[in-house]
Amino acid sequence: MALSTGLAEVFYLVTQVTRVSAIFLAGVLITAFWLGSGPAYFAAGLAFIAYNYYLMEPRDSLSIGGLEAALTLAMFFAVAMLTGSLTGRVRDQAEKAQARARTTQALFDATRDFSASPDENFIRQRLAHHLARAGRGDALVLTDTSTFASVEGLEASPELLHQARALGAEDWLNGVATHIVDGWSVRPLHADGATLGVAAWRPLAGGQHAADEQTLLEILADAGASAEARARLAAAMSNAEARARTEELRNALLSSISHDLRTPLAAIMASASSLQEFGDDFDVATRRDLTATIQEESERMNAFVANLLNMTKLEAGALTVQHTRFDIKEVIERTLRRQQLVQKRTILQATPGEDLEASGDPLLFEQALGNIVENAIRYSPAGSTVRIVCERDANDAVVRVTDEGPGVAPSDMARIFDKFYRSPSVSGKAGTGLGLSIARGFMEAMGGDVTVVNRPRPERGLAVTLKIGLAP
């Protein structure tokens, strides 16, 4: 204001123009713009006095000469006040808008942060951080068992802990409890009717939170609480989903076992009852065919029951493993004979290799190989070839079974040995998902192993390799 007066004085001296009121008004305007409406009123008052004292005739006195001068002065004062008031209001509003934007930004940052993770502890940690930032101080999030602090090393005093944990749902309705201990404000974290913990915050030493700051902190705490509740709900939901998947798996398994047992049984029953009702009308070939069906299907059922029993034994650790010398080629030939009897849609081929004697349990090995071959046949197209190759690899015998089926999707590869796992792409085919896992169980029990790879292009299908130690 002194600046405006000085400026007006200089202007007057130089130009001898008395209409310098605009300079004073500019001063009021600038004051209002920089400092707000309160200081602007003060500046208008000062301008009024200065204008009167320095510029109105008689100059250098506060007395007013004549009606015209009084009117000019009154007009000047009114305009100065109005200018100051209007400009000041604009400035105040801009300030408020800025504060609002800060609040919104703080809330936005926090909620975005909260939604980044479904982990409750992460949300608590971030809540402490955001409370501290918005309150320009320290913050804690306390649960029944743990403490999350905005700064490393910050801990709740026993008294604060005691007070905070005594808070309940009714305290949530009542809002924030301030200064319970050492300047801390606390608010229960409450969502969906449950108290999830307590948020506590305090300004830096000596400071105090304004009412709107306190409100912002309260809103932040509540947002944190709902994020926590949401995370908890999501966790419960994924738990329920996992349970449903297990249930689904169990149902699939039951229906699969029921199918694998009932299909041979149905064939046996149909054949037997046909023979009983029409036996005399059938020719010899038909009768023989029906009795063959009965025999083959009984064998198939027996093999399936054996697999189920073996799986149980493997699980219970009750498998007894012999270690004897046996001829691998013999086992391969037996497997071929048995599979060829049952499977007519696929061509089986064994490539003669050298005579290898392995050390292990011939029965378990035969069952493992049988499972692999059966799988290969099951998943390859009718008329395609399943090959069995046997060769020596250092001190091991290696038996490789290859088919011309679709192979296994890379995403399923890791799980195909899992018990009861069946690739979604073969859901149309019968099977229990036991074959491979039993084969691996048996081979490992004998100190060998089973590996599976998709055959490299341009070949297609799967190559399953059984490895077993050679007899010394």
Place this chain on the structure above:
Amino acid sequence: MIDSPARLLLVDDEPQIVRALTPALTAAGYSVETAATGESALTQMAGNPCDVMILDLGLPDMDGKDVIRRMREWSEAPIIVLSARDLESEKIIALDLGADDFVNKPVGVGELLARVRASLRGRERRFTAQPSFKAGDLEINFPARRVLVQGDEVRLTPREYDLLRTLARHAGRVVTHKQVIASVWGADAQVDAQFVRVLVAQLRQKLELEPSAPRIVLTEPGVGYRLKADDDAQA
């Protein structure tokens, strides 16, 4: 049936089942065709329709229920569901979709043949008005709404008569709770299956010699009821 044998389409992807069932069905005088997938079954029915379809619900290419659904869009040929699945709900859905009957795997050929005969009879009955029905001790005169058991008239309430008429029209074949409700109370009726059970119990009181061990109105557990047909005796 003598000049041209009824043709059956056996739809099952398990070759051993087809192999085991075909000789008996052939020996019983039917001409048997087979299909291993739902798609080929539908194609065969479209090309040269068979008289009865025996359908396994677990097919490699599509759900057996979808085969029924698509068949019923244009064909009234009887479908007998042959399934190892012992889930009642599966059977009920299949029957409500329009399957005529079901048999559980494993099944003896005697029972399967009885179901085939009942389905073929049901098809004939659909095209010819039969004024009366007779099976064992039971006789029904439809125009007069008279019911006789061992020659003695039995008085039935209108609902009991409607139930018996529905079962007789499907004699030898299963009728689901839903089908009973639709024909006794009306298609849109909201009636609990418990009402059906009560009505069946009342009917048995009047028809059966020993209502607790029924020989005329048989229960298909969890699915519905079946009126014993004349030639079911040996099955």
